[in-house]
Amino acid sequence: MANTLPKVPIVIVGMGWVGGIIAAELTKAGHNVVGLERGKSRSTQDYYHVHDELRYASRYELMQDLSKETVTFRNTEKVRALPMRSYGSFLLGDGLGGAGVHWNGQYYRFLPYDFEIHSKTIERYGKNKIPKEMSIRDWGITYDELESYFVKYEQMSGISGPSELPDNIGKMSIPYATPPMKMSPGMKLFTDASSKLGYHPYIIPSANLSQDYTNPDGIERASCQYCGYCERFGCEYGAKADPVVTVLPVAQKSGKFELRTHANVTGILHDGKKATGVKYVNTLTGQESVQPADIVILAGYVFTNVRLLLLSKLGKPYDPTTDTGAVGRNYAYQVNGASSVAVYEDREFNLAMGAGALGSSLDDFNGDNFDHSDLKFIHGANIRFTQTGLRPIQYQPVLAGTPKWGKDFKQATIHNANRILAVSGQGASMPNRYHYLDLDPEYKDSLGLPLIRMTFDFLDQDRELVKFIAQKTKEIADQMGATKTEIHDTIRQYNIVPYQSTHNTGGTIMGSDPNTSVVNNYLQMWDAENVFICGASNFCHNSGYNPTATVGALAYRAAEGIEKYMKKGGSLV
Amino acid sequence: MAKQPSQQPQDESRRKFLKYSGTAIGGVVVGGVIGGIIGSNMKGGQKEPAAPPSETNTPAVPADRDYNQALMFFSQDQFLTTEAATERIFPQDDLGPGAKELGVAFFIDHQMAGGYGFNSRDYMSPPFYKAEASQGYQLTFKRRELLALGLDALNEYSNEKYKKTYAKMTPEEQDSVLTAFEKDEVNLKGVPASTFFTMLQNLTMEGVYSDPLYGGNKNMEGWRMRNYPGNQMSYTDQIDKEEFIKMEPLSLHDHLQLG
Ligand SMILES: Cc1cc2nc3c(=O)[nH]c(=O)nc-3n(C[C@H](O)[C@H](O)[C@H](O)COP(=O)(O)OP(=O)(O)OC[C@H]3O[C@@H](n4cnc5c(N)ncnc54)[C@H](O)[C@@H]3O)c2cc1C
């Protein structure tokens, strides 16, 4: 039987970046907060033996246990969705810090264009530029309105980046907290080549610290060691900004924060108008508890945020046949696949070395920074060379025509191991009327609750984008002084098997229309004023960038909205 | 708000970690220095083989024996078949050892004995339907079941074609059998031949390149062959260097500081 606990003012579901930021902000302001996290606790000492590719990268030590809960997937409504039985196109966070522990730390503010994509597209190209089923829209907030929240995230996490940035991205009111990362020889080649072509490369802003840093909360962290075990790993130095070494200690220090781990939230309790609390199951004991609360904050990443609303019958579920409702709408992803490799027969690079956010990139073909009049797609991609540290299980490079096993394979992969630099595009993903999240009618989690179902595919927009961006990567690679280059310019249908990125977006989108968006621009739910929902699930589309800068800014915005709501003593803020 | 260090430099085992590497600087981690020192300490220590413990009464272990090595999952026949097949996937050549010498079959045996072999962190609940390729693995077999079936099928197919068990055939014959599995030209009691082959191929490469602690990549020879430095603590001083730097690899064993 469920055990009903004493009421608390604020309960947060999920202790990743979003949950951590909101917990820190609200406890600093003097409010009592309970944080519920389904996974276990973590600290840097867990990572003294983290340089283990098999355990962390191939066996997904830090990620969600799919035997308990996964996602089902189909390309179109015509097909039966089936569970993602093993990883996977994306890797879901679990445990204190969430995916914020095992991310890379590549940090990009979205473009001013992103937040007003619908009006700007019409303004420049006319209504007909937007295909009928492409459901892009303005976000209900502008870049300028978000600017100060980006700054907060940057100062908190110590983002390392260049003091001068190209004109084709959003202006910053305050420079990055620390200087840019070091330049590897590959980055130099990319930078020289693209500058020669008239493009505007810059060192990728990084949440791996370029130098020791003390943030405004007094948190000290050490500089990055370029150790090459970053993406999919925790950082034993605390150099990579993650919630466990930045915001959570601040919440804990306040004395106002109660963290409950192994607490898997299964529903939001409500009376149809407002939430009254949440229920959760202790994953170790099986005990179910009810936690009454004045304010409920969903910070459990895209899939949990949408799933909990649908399971709890809160908000209007999206219906693609009538194009009505909101919860589950505008699921989007990241369009990777455009790339070129530069192969050097005459030299080798130290490619085992690297950091999650080490690299250089340019935005000359991102957003609306170039003319799309004669192109069959909108938006674009950030084009980059990254040096994240290539590890041998995951990286066995062969060029077209090499067998996949045997003597020739062995010789080619060993020969190529340190001779290839890849230039690639991280493409934007536009929403579509028929791409959405809902509850699966058949498959259940280990508690017997329906899994979330994803309906998603790559469309002509994406294939055209990849073809175009790939040509640009080739053009750059050709200038990098390599022996030869090879282009990859084709994507087919979306396939859930190969890893692509954990940049899932949409489902609880923000906006100014209560009928077709889930939250307002303070991330407050239209249909339940004491519920705040935050994360990449608020994105109306995904940009040609990694998401967390914008997720972080939205989390600070939400914290402010919650404070406003409490001050006002109710109603929409 | 008062100045407060993040929890990381304060915790006890971190301090120990730093003490052992001779680098506790007032409780604050000054990354570059520590990384560098740990890295070079380890490397220095590595060159001299560890002295045998001085005060033990245990009789000397014969040099050619490794009592930590035996089978957890495979039968001896399965082991030999695996050894032969993985050696074709990653053969010995003038660059260095192949899968057999690297201990890949032991790696696979150990993996199948544990959670991975049981798909313990995969969603294995029914119902099972025929899938589109884009939906990934949707068969009922656990990895250890698929592997055992596949190894049987390798031998059965070899017997049919060449009247020999897999391990006894010539390398060319072995390659032709693997190719038939890879291309799904084998139809044996519903064994999904190419799925089995891909799994074997992945396991082979994991056995070649994972940390030696898992039973493969013997003496880090897999890493050494491709100049992979294993797990060093820091590359701060090397990351911007133009020249290619070869280093003696380090493994997790080198970082073990117990007691
Ligand atoms: C391998 C990898 C590399 C990445 N690299 C980058 C990068 O370079 N740059 C970038 O911008 N982004 C990157 N990302 C994405 C980044 O990690 C996410 O954007 C970010 O972590 C999202 O924060 P979040 O708080 O919304 O979700 P998360 O960090 O995932 O946190 C959600 C938390 O909620 C918990 N939770 C979920 N459901 C429940 C429930 N029902 N009950 C209780 N708790 C629950 C989870 O266990 C988790 O701890 C990467 C992600 C991955 C996986």
Ligand code: SF4
């Ligand atoms: S690359 Fe840098 S930030 Fe990433 S884990 Fe290594 S030391 Fe930490």
